[in-house]
Amino acid sequence: METPKRPSGFAQYKTLLAKDLRQEFRTKEMLISMGVYALLVIVVFGVALSFARPGEEFLEVSAGLLWALIAFTSLLGLNRSFSHEVEEESLEGLLLAPLDHGVIFLSKATSNLVFLLIVEVIAIPLYWLFFSSLTHPAETGWLMVVPILIGSIGIAGIGTLLSTITVNTRGKDVMLALLFVPIVFPLLYACVSATTAAIVGGDLMAESFMVSLALAAGYDVIMILASWVLYDFVVGA
Amino acid sequence: MSSQSAISPDTPALAVADLVKKFGTRKAADGISFTLPQGAFLSVFGPNGAGKTTLLRMLATLARPTSGTIEVLGVDAKEKPDEVRELIGIISHNSFLYPDLTAEENLVLYGKLYGVPQPEKRAAELLDVVGLRTRRHDRVRTFSRGMRQRAAIARALVNDPRIVLLDEPYSGLDPHAVEIVDELIESVRADRTFVMVSHDLEKGLALCTHALVLARGRVVSFSPVENLDAQEFRELYRSTVGMGVA
Amino acid sequence: MKEKTREVKLPEAGQWPDRMAPVILGVGIVLSTLGFLLAFLWVGPVYGASVDGVELIGGSMVSQMLLISQKIFYFHMPVAIVSFIALAFAAYYAIRFLMTKEQRFDSCSQVAMEVALLFVICTMITGEMWTRFEWGVWWTWEPRLTTYLILMLIVIAYFILRNAVDEPERSATYSAVVSIIALIDVPICFMVTRLIPSSIHPVVLREGGMTADMGICLVVCLVGLLCVGFALYRARFNQIRLTQRVEAMKQTLEERQ
Numbered sequence: 001m002e003t004p005k006r007p008s009g010f011a012q013y014k015t016l017l018a019k020d021l022r023q024e025f026r027t028k029e030m031l032i033s034m035g036v037y038a039l040l041v042i043v044v045f046g047v048a049l050s051f052a053r054p055g056e057e058f059l060e061v062s063a064g065l066l067w068a069l070i071a072f073t074s075l076l077g078l079n080r081s082f083s084h085e086v087e088e089e090s091l092e093g094l095l096l097a098p099l100d101h102g103v104i105f106l107s108k109a110t111s112n113l114v115f116l117l118i119v120e121v122i123a124i125p126l127y128w129l130f131f132s133s134l135t136h137p138a139e140t141g142w143l144m145v146v147p148i149l150i151g152s153i154g155i156a157g158i159g160t161l162l163s164t165i166t167v168n169t170r171g172k173d174v175m176l177a178l179l180f181v182p183i184v185f186p187l188l189y190a191c192v193s194a195t196t197a198a199i200v201g202g203d204l205m206a207e208s209f210m211v212s213l214a215l216a217a218g219y220d221v222i223m224i225l226a227s228w229v230l231y232d233f234v235v236g237a
Numbered sequence: 238m239s240s241q242s243a244i245s246p247d248t249p250a251l252a253v254a255d256l257v258k259k260f261g262t263r264k265a266a267d268g269i270s271f272t273l274p275q276g277a278f279l280s281v282f283g284p285n286g287a288g289k290t291t292l293l294r295m296l297a298t299l300a301r302p303t304s305g306t307i308e309v310l311g312v313d314a315k316e317k318p319d320e321v322r323e324l325i326g327i328i329s330h331n332s333f334l335y336p337d338l339t340a341e342e343n344l345v346l347y348g349k350l351y352g353v354p355q356p357e358k359r360a361a362e363l364l365d366v367v368g369l370r371t372r373r374h375d376r377v378r379t380f381s382r383g384m385r386q387r388a389a390i391a392r393a394l395v396n397d398p399r400i401v402l403l404d405e406p407y408s409g410l411d412p413h414a415v416e417i418v419d420e421l422i423e424s425v426r427a428d429r430t431f432v433m434v435s436h437d438l439e440k441g442l443a444l445c446t447h448a449l450v451l452a453r454g455r456v457v458s459f460s461p462v463e464n465l466d467a468q469e470f471r472e473l474y475r476s477t478v479g480m481g482v483a
Numbered sequence: 484m485k486e487k488t489r490e491v492k493l494p495e496a497g498q499w500p501d502r503m504a505p506v507i508l509g510v511g512i513v514l515s516t517l518g519f520l521l522a523f524l525w526v527g528p529v530y531g532a533s534v535d536g537v538e539l540i541g542g543s544m545v546s547q548m549l550l551i552s553q554k555i556f557y558f559h560m561p562v563a564i565v566s567f568i569a570l571a572f573a574a575y576y577a578i579r580f581l582m583t584k585e586q587r588f589d590s591c592s593q594v595a596m597e598v599a600l601l602f603v604i605c606t607m608i609t610g611e612m613w614t615r616f617e618w619g620v621w622w623t624w625e626p627r628l629t630t631y632l633i634l635m636l637i638v639i640a641y642f643i644l645r646n647a648v649d650e651p652e653r654s655a656t657y658s659a660v661v662s663i664i665a666l667i668d669v670p671i672c673f674m675v676t677r678l679i680p681s682s683i684h685p686v687v688l689r690e691g692g693m694t695a696d697m698g699i700c701l702v703v704c705l706v707g708l709l710c711v712g713f714a715l716y717r718a719r720f721n722q723i724r725l726t727q728r729v730e731a732m733k734q735t736l737e738e739r740q
Contacts, residue, residue, distance in 0.1 A: 186668065
């Protein structure tokens, strides 16, 4: 046999990412459960808002509700993201390979981000479709894409660290929610602010859109760096 | 792995010195030392909680020792864990396979991670060896326990390891599957070094060239099997197990 | 097997900080009480006004209630500061634990987190009283209150996580990671809630500096509470170490049988 050459971290990253995507697109377990869950949350919102009057007031609330939808749906996805890895302890198999643990983190965070974005692409238009009778976003509404993207990146990053922790705990589903919601709070706050600004438009847009985005992006950078550094300890424990 | 060809046959496969693994007051390993020559088959015996699995995890670089050194074919496991990882393969009671990928995809995945030059070719070869050629495009989820274990053996050999660690490889297998696994281990034996942790005393004794008995994280006995009186050894084993959980 | 005469290393406990702890606790109690008395008897209200009934101060109606809220402030702020210091220590020991994997640092981190929890809860209670008296509502999403609510939730999650992992080393590692994340998260949380202009909840800006007597009172309270926090930390740490010591002794006895 020829002597193997140790592959670059990037090659390993691509291999692992391809593995996650192939597995998911084959079973579609996570995508389907996240998608259906998002629809169910929209239905619950529909009940909750069935006596609300259409108009400006709803517009101000709608960004918050949208982020509630994203937060709950991503929580469900993150809970499942390591289910393949622990079924036959394959995560341990990865740790046995000559592989930087940061690569595992990055590939898992990327695949989580991809799945979250796919679900968002379906769920967010549905959300606006269902509530189109109540209100319409302002002209700047399409700019909500930016906070949604930044928010999803942060959620996937810190969420990957937290779900690696909770996959080995008792009552892991609840445990992930307990850690995830308070830790991701600043990001949610900033993203809701930016999304509201985009949807409402006008003065609010000029006033707070950029500040909120900058803060959300700052959170992303700091938290993903921290997760990346700390991941080595978590996954090897 | 370019260093592999340079390894002299006199270098011990495993040189473990004063290995300690503890957390607080709990000691999973308490000064384990032994040296194993290349090509040997070491069976590790001991009661539950004696530190067998901890020892294996440390050899596999999955757990970091608190103190002491492990040298795998002359490579220090603490300083160059990645080089050690290239030298070892592990067969456990978990297959480490992804159930929703096919057997071939699993092997190619691990082959790529290890940097095997032609992972597809290597995967095909290994599937031939373990007799899963016709099932190579089936998902691992559809495999029986015995087939999974065969696929797991193929996975462990993907990087052509010099040292193979076996962690209770027989647990959950029916007698027929045990036979097949035995044959496979025999057929891939070549000049590889094996370390096996098992509860099965007879099986362990039949296969091994060296026997190690652990209790409470310490070495009770370590010797080549030809120096052992089988009856005496069984007595020792029984009395060690009698010492109970540390 | 030959009787082994191994040197037994036991977890140490009761060094000088433990002997100092009761003294420091005493000092802490005296100072906190002194601060309490000062706040009510010595320090004048804001703008030097003394109020009997309801009066107009600085363009707003001020009642007895507002004055009480001022007194609460002398405790609210020091308690909040102490809780954050405890959190910082928890994260510091968490980093040392991750670097050394010594159980001692994990215990330090855990105890610091317990002290943080206690003081965070006190912060929430005093903060609640403050909001009620100052703004007339039980809860408002004001940056500082929000931050401390989030901090409290993370600390609670930390302890639930600790108990949800069976293996001690793994539990310690996970806890260490969470306490570091908490320390990073809390300042971000404060900045985010503070910097983003909110149309619904205006940021309350407090005007006017502190007079000397207020500053003194605040410092007395702060030092007193820091002492109390430290003494609690040592007492609890000592207790945990003694438990570990007993455990180690039991194990040694078992092995010598």
